Amino acid sequence: MSGARNTRIFDLSTSTLRELNSTLQQEGAEGAWEIHNPAGRHSLAVGLTQPVSITIDGHAGYYAAGMNQRANVVINGNAGQGVAENMMSGSVHVKGNASSSAGATAHGGLLVIDGDAGARCGISMKGVDIVVRGSVGHMSAFMGQSGNLVVCGDAGEALGDSLYETRIFVRGTVKSLGADCEEKDMTSEDRQILTDLLAKGGITDIKADEFRRYGSARKLYHFRVDNASAY
Amino acid sequence: MCGIVGLFIKNPALQPELGRLTSLMLKTMTERGPDSAGFAVYGSPTSGQRKMTVRGISAENLGDFEAGFLKAADGSASVARHQDHVVLTYASDLEPAIRAFVNGFGHDVHFASSGESIELYKGVGLPEDVASRFGLEKMQGTHSIGHTRMATESAVTTAGAHPFSTGPDQCLVHNGSLSNHNTLRRRLVNEGLTFETENDSEVAAGYLSWRLAQGDKLDQALESSLKELDGFYTFVVGTREGFAVLRDPVACKPAVMAETDDYVAFASEYRAFADLPGIENAKVFEPEPQRVYHWEHAA
Numbered sequence: 224m225s226g227a228r229n230t231r232i233f234d235l236s237t238s239t240l241r242e243l244n245s246t247l248q249q250e251g252a253e254g255a256w257e258i259h260n261p262a263g264r265h266s267l268a269v270g271l272t273q274p275v276s277i278t279i280d281g282h283a284g285y286y287a288a289g290m291n292q293r294a295n296v297v298i299n300g301n302a303g304q305g306v307a308e309n310m311m312s313g314s315v316h317v318k319g320n321a322s323s324s325a326g327a328t329a330h331g332g333l334l335v336i337d338g339d340a341g342a343r344c345g346i347s348m349k350g351v352d353i354v355v356r357g358s359v360g361h362m363s364a365f366m367g368q369s370g371n372l373v374v375c376g377d378a379g380e381a382l383g384d385s386l387y388e389t390r391i392f393v394r395g396t397v398k399s400l401g402a403d404c405e406e407k408d409m410t411s412e413d414r415q416i417l418t419d420l421l422a423k424g425g426i427t428d429i430k431a432d433e434f435r436r437y438g439s440a441r442k443l444y445h446f447r448v449d450n451a452s453a454y
Numbered sequence: 455m456c457g458i459v460g461l462f463i464k465n466p467a468l469q470p471e472l473g474r475l476t477s478l479m480l481k482t483m484t485e486r487g488p489d490s491a492g493f494a495v496y497g498s499p500t501s502g503q504r505k506m507t508v509r510g511i512s513a514e515n516l517g518d519f520e521a522g523f524l525k526a527a528d529g530s531a532s533v534a535r536h537q538d539h540v541v542l543t544y545a546s547d548l549e550p551a552i553r554a555f556v557n558g559f560g561h562d563v564h565f566a567s568s569g570e571s572i573e574l575y576k577g578v579g580l581p582e583d584v585a586s587r588f589g590l591e592k593m594q595g596t597h598s599i600g601h602t603r604m605a606t607e608s609a610v611t612t613a614g615a616h617p618f619s620t621g622p623d624q625c626l627v628h629n630g631s632l633s634n635h636n637t638l639r640r641r642l643v644n645e646g647l648t649f650e651t652e653n654d655s656e657v658a659a660g661y662l663s664w665r666l667a668q669g670d671k672l673d674q675a676l677e678s679s680l681k682e683l684d685g686f687y688t689f690v691v692g693t694r695e696g697f698a699v700l701r702d703p704v705a706c707k708p709a710v711m712a713e714t715d716d717y718v719a720f721a722s723e724y725r726a727f728a729d730l731p732g733i734e735n736a737k738v739f740e741p742e743p744q745r746v747y748h749w750e751h752a753a
Contacts, residue, residue: 263725
């Protein structure tokens with residue numbers, strides 16, 4: 224990959240991770256960056272608060288682009304556990320597969336995964352939009368509170384366990400639904416949200432009508448002893 | 455935490471590189487386990503011969519040990535020394551005699567592994583130091599399994615380091631913790647197995663050896679361990695021809711695999727693959743929970 228004009232390059236074979244993150248976190252970091260030789264290091268491009276555009280050219284380790292605000296991060300490879308964990312705004316685009324807990328607890332922004340995501344994708348998500356071109360692993364959207372999870376492939380066991388108000392859209396099969404998660408009718412509002420998210424995720428060959436919509440049955444919101452065995 | 459790595463070579467041209475690549479992978483996994491490390495290397499077996507790795511031999515005991523071994527092996531045998539480990543090579547039919555000699559030698563000398571192709575080394579200290587102490591970089595072979603330990607279930611000792619070998623040419627490394635290992639240990643002891651440590655991982659290794667001894671294939675033994683072993687685990691298992699990976703149903707413990715035409719690699723984290731040849735074009739994937747992955751060389 225060659226850097227576009229005005230793209231600054233940060234080479235991790237010659238600089239440290241700490242130098243990378245402190246540089247990107249500073250005011251004045253605005254603009255485009257390429258990170259070369261990431262070699263699966265953890266915590267790449269975390270805690271960003273500036274409107275920077277970052278391309279990680281290779282595989283990333285744990286917590287890549289964690290706590291992101293305003294930055295747009297593209298990972299040209301796979302991402303380890305907890306990619307875009309606790310993102311507030313901005314976007315993270317993984318071109319390969321993501322490991323478990325992608326987008327965990329994220330409050331906002333957009334996470335796009337072109338490949339598959341592992342277990343617990345979107346666990347406790349609080350407003351983020353997550354679009355997965357492939358499949359997600361077990362316990363995805365566990366305790367999801369708000370935001371949208373779009374899965375173009377299949378979902379593993381216990382999808383949406385203990386779900387609050389996250390909307391889940393799955394195109395393929397769902398191995399099983401978690402406690403208090405049920406299939407719902409797709410409303411016109413849902414269809415519009417899904418259509419917009421597919422477009423944002425760069426997915427043009429799949430239509431909203433191909434998905435099923437899942438959400439909370441809202442039976443476990445408040446503790447009731449009758450439901451004790453369901454929690 | 456603990457870090458585990460494994461490398462199964464498909465292209466024979468890469469066999470001379472096995473030790474060097476394994477040592478780089480182990481070194482990268484230091485942050486997951488800095489207190490001890492160990493590895494098993496599988497070489498090409500020689501027909502009619504067996505190898506036994508024995509550890510804990512001090513310089514002052516070496517002479518007596520060698521002399522005793524050569525006497526037990528009736529002269530036609532060889533000894534290769536790697537620090538406090540020695541690899542004994544002898545005719546297959548002498549296995550019981552050599553085992554009896556090693557067990558009876560005393561002086562804190564321990565059996566580490568035996569079989570037709572396995573050699574197994576482990577020690578306390580940083581993974582890089584442990585690997586260089588034994589000369590892992592120069593070792594060759596068909597597949598390897600390694601472990602960097604952050605002790606949780608038992609003491610920081612060489613005995614508590616992985617891999618654990620509880621059967622011929624078998625070994626296991628484990629990241630996680632088993633909750634029913636004491637119950638299972640008692641059952642296996644009743645079946646005639648013996649354990650050297652209080653370590654939960656040794657029980658997992660023993661369980662697999664027991665299943666294999668009952669006639670299970672490697673994948674069958676791993677399938678049945680899904681029913682019997684409770685807790686969190688990622689296992690990487692080696693046999694004479696084979697290499698297998700298994701994760702528990704929750705799959706809390708990290709695992710990533712890479713496959714090319716030349717090799718299959720396993721690690722706790724992708725970082726450990728960064729120095730492997732052709733990794734840029736490898737198929738990199740996360741093994742699914744409760745699914746047995748295994749590869750075998752033609753016997």
